[in-house]
Amino acid sequence: xxxxxxxxxxxxxxxxxxxxxxxxxxxxxxxxxxxxxxxxxxxxxxxxxxxxxxxxxxxxxxxxxxxxxxxxxxxxxxxxxxxxxxxxxxxxxxxxxxxxxxxxxxxxxxxxxxxxxxxxxxxxxxxxxxxxxxxxxxxxxxxxxxxxxxxxxxxxxxxxxxxxxxxxxxxxxxxxxxxxxxxxxxxxxxxxxxxxxxxxxxxxxxxxxxxxxxxxxxxx
Amino acid sequence: xxxxxxxxxxxxxxxxxxxxxxxxxxxxxxxxxxxxxxxxxxxxxxxxxxxxxxxxxxxxxxxxxxxxxxxxxxxxxxxxxxxxxxxxxxxxxxxxxxxxxxxxxxxxxxxxxxxxxxxxxxxxxxxxxxxxxxxxxxxxxxxxxxxxxxxxxxxxxxxxxxxxxxxxxxxxxxxxxxxxxxxxxxxxxxxxxxxxxxxxxxxxxxxxxxxxxxxxxxxxxxxxxxxxxxxxxxxxxxxxxxxxxxxxxxxxxxxxxxxxxxxxxxxxxxxxxxxxxxxxxxxxxxxxxxxxxxxxxxxxxxxxxxxxxxxxxxxxxxxxxxxxxxxxxxxxxxxxxxxxxxxxxxxxxxxxxxxxxxxxxxxxxxxxxxxxxxxxxxxxxxxxxxxxxxxxxxxxxxxxxxxxxxxxxxxxxxxxxxxxxxxxxxxxxxxxxxxxxxxxxxxxxxxxxxxxxxx
Numbered sequence: 001x002x003x004x005x006x007x008x009x010x011x012x013x014x015x016x017x018x019x020x021x022x023x024x025x026x027x028x029x030x031x032x033x034x035x036x037x038x039x040x041x042x043x044x045x046x047x048x049x050x051x052x053x054x055x056x057x058x059x060x061x062x063x064x065x066x067x068x069x070x071x072x073x074x075x076x077x078x079x080x081x082x083x084x085x086x087x088x089x090x091x092x093x094x095x096x097x098x099x100x101x102x103x104x105x106x107x108x109x110x111x112x113x114x115x116x117x118x119x120x121x122x123x124x125x126x127x128x129x130x131x132x133x134x135x136x137x138x139x140x141x142x143x144x145x146x147x148x149x150x151x152x153x154x155x156x157x158x159x160x161x162x163x164x165x166x167x168x169x170x171x172x173x174x175x176x177x178x179x180x181x182x183x184x185x186x187x188x189x190x191x192x193x194x195x196x197x198x199x200x201x202x203x204x205x206x207x208x209x210x211x212x213x214x215x216x217x218x219x220x
Numbered sequence: 221x222x223x224x225x226x227x228x229x230x231x232x233x234x235x236x237x238x239x240x241x242x243x244x245x246x247x248x249x250x251x252x253x254x255x256x257x258x259x260x261x262x263x264x265x266x267x268x269x270x271x272x273x274x275x276x277x278x279x280x281x282x283x284x285x286x287x288x289x290x291x292x293x294x295x296x297x298x299x300x301x302x303x304x305x306x307x308x309x310x311x312x313x314x315x316x317x318x319x320x321x322x323x324x325x326x327x328x329x330x331x332x333x334x335x336x337x338x339x340x341x342x343x344x345x346x347x348x349x350x351x352x353x354x355x356x357x358x359x360x361x362x363x364x365x366x367x368x369x370x371x372x373x374x375x376x377x378x379x380x381x382x383x384x385x386x387x388x389x390x391x392x393x394x395x396x397x398x399x400x401x402x403x404x405x406x407x408x409x410x411x412x413x414x415x416x417x418x419x420x421x422x423x424x425x426x427x428x429x430x431x432x433x434x435x436x437x438x439x440x441x442x443x444x445x446x447x448x449x450x451x452x453x454x455x456x457x458x459x460x461x462x463x464x465x466x467x468x469x470x471x472x473x474x475x476x477x478x479x480x481x482x483x484x485x486x487x488x489x490x491x492x493x494x495x496x497x498x499x500x501x502x503x504x505x506x507x508x509x510x511x512x513x514x515x516x517x518x519x520x521x522x523x524x525x526x527x528x529x530x531x532x533x534x535x536x537x538x539x540x541x542x543x544x545x546x547x548x549x550x551x552x553x554x555x556x557x558x559x560x561x562x563x564x565x566x567x568x569x570x571x572x573x574x575x576x577x578x579x580x581x582x583x584x585x586x587x588x589x590x591x592x593x594x595x596x597x598x599x600x601x602x603x604x605x606x607x608x609x610x611x612x613x614x615x616x617x618x619x620x621x622x623x624x625x626x627x628x629x630x631x632x633x634x635x636x637x638x639x640x641x642x643x644x645x646x647x648x649x650x651x652x653x654x655x656x657x658x659x660x661x662x663x664x665x666x667x668x669x670x671x672x673x674x675x
Contacts, residue, residue, distance in 0.1 A: 058482070058520060061488060061491075103389070104390070105296075105457065108452060108519075155590060156388055156395070159389055185590030
């Protein structure tokens with residue numbers, strides 16, 4: 001079987017949420033001697049992007065988005081040992097630390113961003129909900145993060161985003177990270193007011209901003 | 221069989237099946253929902269906004285009943301699933317309140333369950349919907365203005381976001397103070413409106429912690445509505461159960477708030493409709509609600525006026541109101557902001573669907589309800605006026621009206637206009653609408669008359 005056919009199989013398996021088919025196609029890719037990174041970037045990734053775009057238009061829903069991420073992960077698990085064998089460094093788009101800020105227990109919006117970032121090749125450290133400012137700081141430092149994402153779903157918890165940014169400034173590490181804010185009540189004006197680097201209205205927009213930032217960081 | 225006790229519910233939060241939240245969401249909630257949608261042949265029709273099909277409504281109810289029986293409510297803190305048997309659910313439905321009295325003296329009002337196509341006037345729970353305001357003065361002014369809306373049966377308060385110039389933080393003394401001051405300012409505003417006994421239903425909207433809610437309750441009465449929220453989908457946190465334990469001892473009327481998300485774990489409109497019924501049962505059994513305040517939302521546009529949400533809202537409400545006497549109110553979120561023509565069209569569409577489907581109304585949250593000072597009494601009053609104007613319009617006629625109204629705005633849901641803040645639409649000293657605002661309001665009343673709604 002040719003490489004192009006295997007790439008189509010990988011893509012279709014993700015779109016069809018077929019984990020068995022994705023794992024089988026990943027094995028076929030290895031057997032055919034395909035570069036495992038190519039299988040991920042040109043096979044699995046386009047499938048994930050199609051599901052992501054559909055979710056953005058609500059032509060499919062959260063269960064399908066989660067399902068596609070699981071299928072993607074299962075196939076990547078097959079391919080990753082081959083990447084290691086070849087001595088190629090593990091591909092990541094960047095490292096992100098993300099959580100819902102202190103006092104806020106909402107998780108669905110943040111979880112969607114986590115999923116989308118993971119399927120776009122980010123190493124994501126999800127800190128969960130009701131996360132204190134110090135935990136964002138420690139995680140960013142420990143994981144050598146590129147991006148720190150702060151989610152807030154309530155007017156009353158938005159100031160906790162500011163608390164995180166203030167703590168990063170006080171500790172002299174503010175400029176090391178791209179600090180992004182999001183959540184239903186959050187606006188560009190609020191992001192500007194508290195000195196965030198970026199605001200994303202939707203999960204998809206957040207991922208797009210993160211990818212753009214990482215591509216600029218790599219080139220500089 | 222008697223209705224299951226709250227103590228038994230608490231026991232089950234400790235003794236129910238242990239399960240991770242992810243497993244509950246993906247291996248229980250999602251497949252069980254899909255199963256009942258298929259079993260009961262529930263299918264969304266994009267050409268219909270207000271279904272007129274009693275059989276479909278009853279199938280949605282049966283699906284919701286079976287779904288809730290199999291799925292239950294997930295307690296996030298104990299990681300246990302609280303489930304009920306069919307007999308327990310049936311007994312709870314029978315024992316649920318059929319009417320609730322709110323308020324005191326001449327401002328006392330009765331909320332009852334309505335039915336689809338009912339000629340019964342709706343209960344209008346009007347106001348700010350918890351939208352934040354920038355000053356104490358504006359808080360009082362708005363409460364007074366909402367209180368002066370004759371057709372408002374109860375009021376929903378704004379939320380304070382600052383105390384003495386300091387931004388309120390959750391779990392802080394600022395939050396406790398804001399909660400206490402909110403109820404004081406609320407009483408002042410209602411007194412100025414000449415309706416001191418008027419009931420409020422979310423007076424401590426700014427409070428998220430237990431201590432702030434208890435502190436804020438200093439100024440509340442048992443005859444106010446005590447709003448208890450839950451998290452999507454079918455989740456309960458221990459702090460909410462703590463609140464319920466407290467309010468039950470006070471004898472407060474519990475308004476059980478539920479919010480299924482279209483696009484989230486519920487999936488599409490069929491899932492939201494079925495989940496709405498499950499939430500009704502969750503509201504009665506877990507939240508111990510005297511009534512349900514339901515707010516289905518589009519996960520991305522944060523509104524109820526997307527045609528798919530409207531369909532789900534309508535058939536879900538019909539399913540509930542045809543099969544349960546426990547009163548239902550629906551709170552429709554608008555995508556556009558105050559004083560925008562789009563907001564008026566959305567309001568007319570959503571309220572018509574709600575009233576024809578047998579629900580009562582909460583109005584009105586605009587532009588997602590998340591921008592400070594983005595609110596005002598005119599759009600709220602309009603929602604109540606539409607609610608009364610469409611009483612008696614049956615579902616078939618409502619469907620035609622709503623369909624035509626949707627055409628006016630549905631292409632703009634993605635980038636709905638923000639609208640005007642209070643300061644942009646009203647004279648901040650007198651509280652009177654600016655001439656342009658009044659003109660828009662009067663103009664839109666004439667416009668919707670052409671759609672068959674005579675306000």
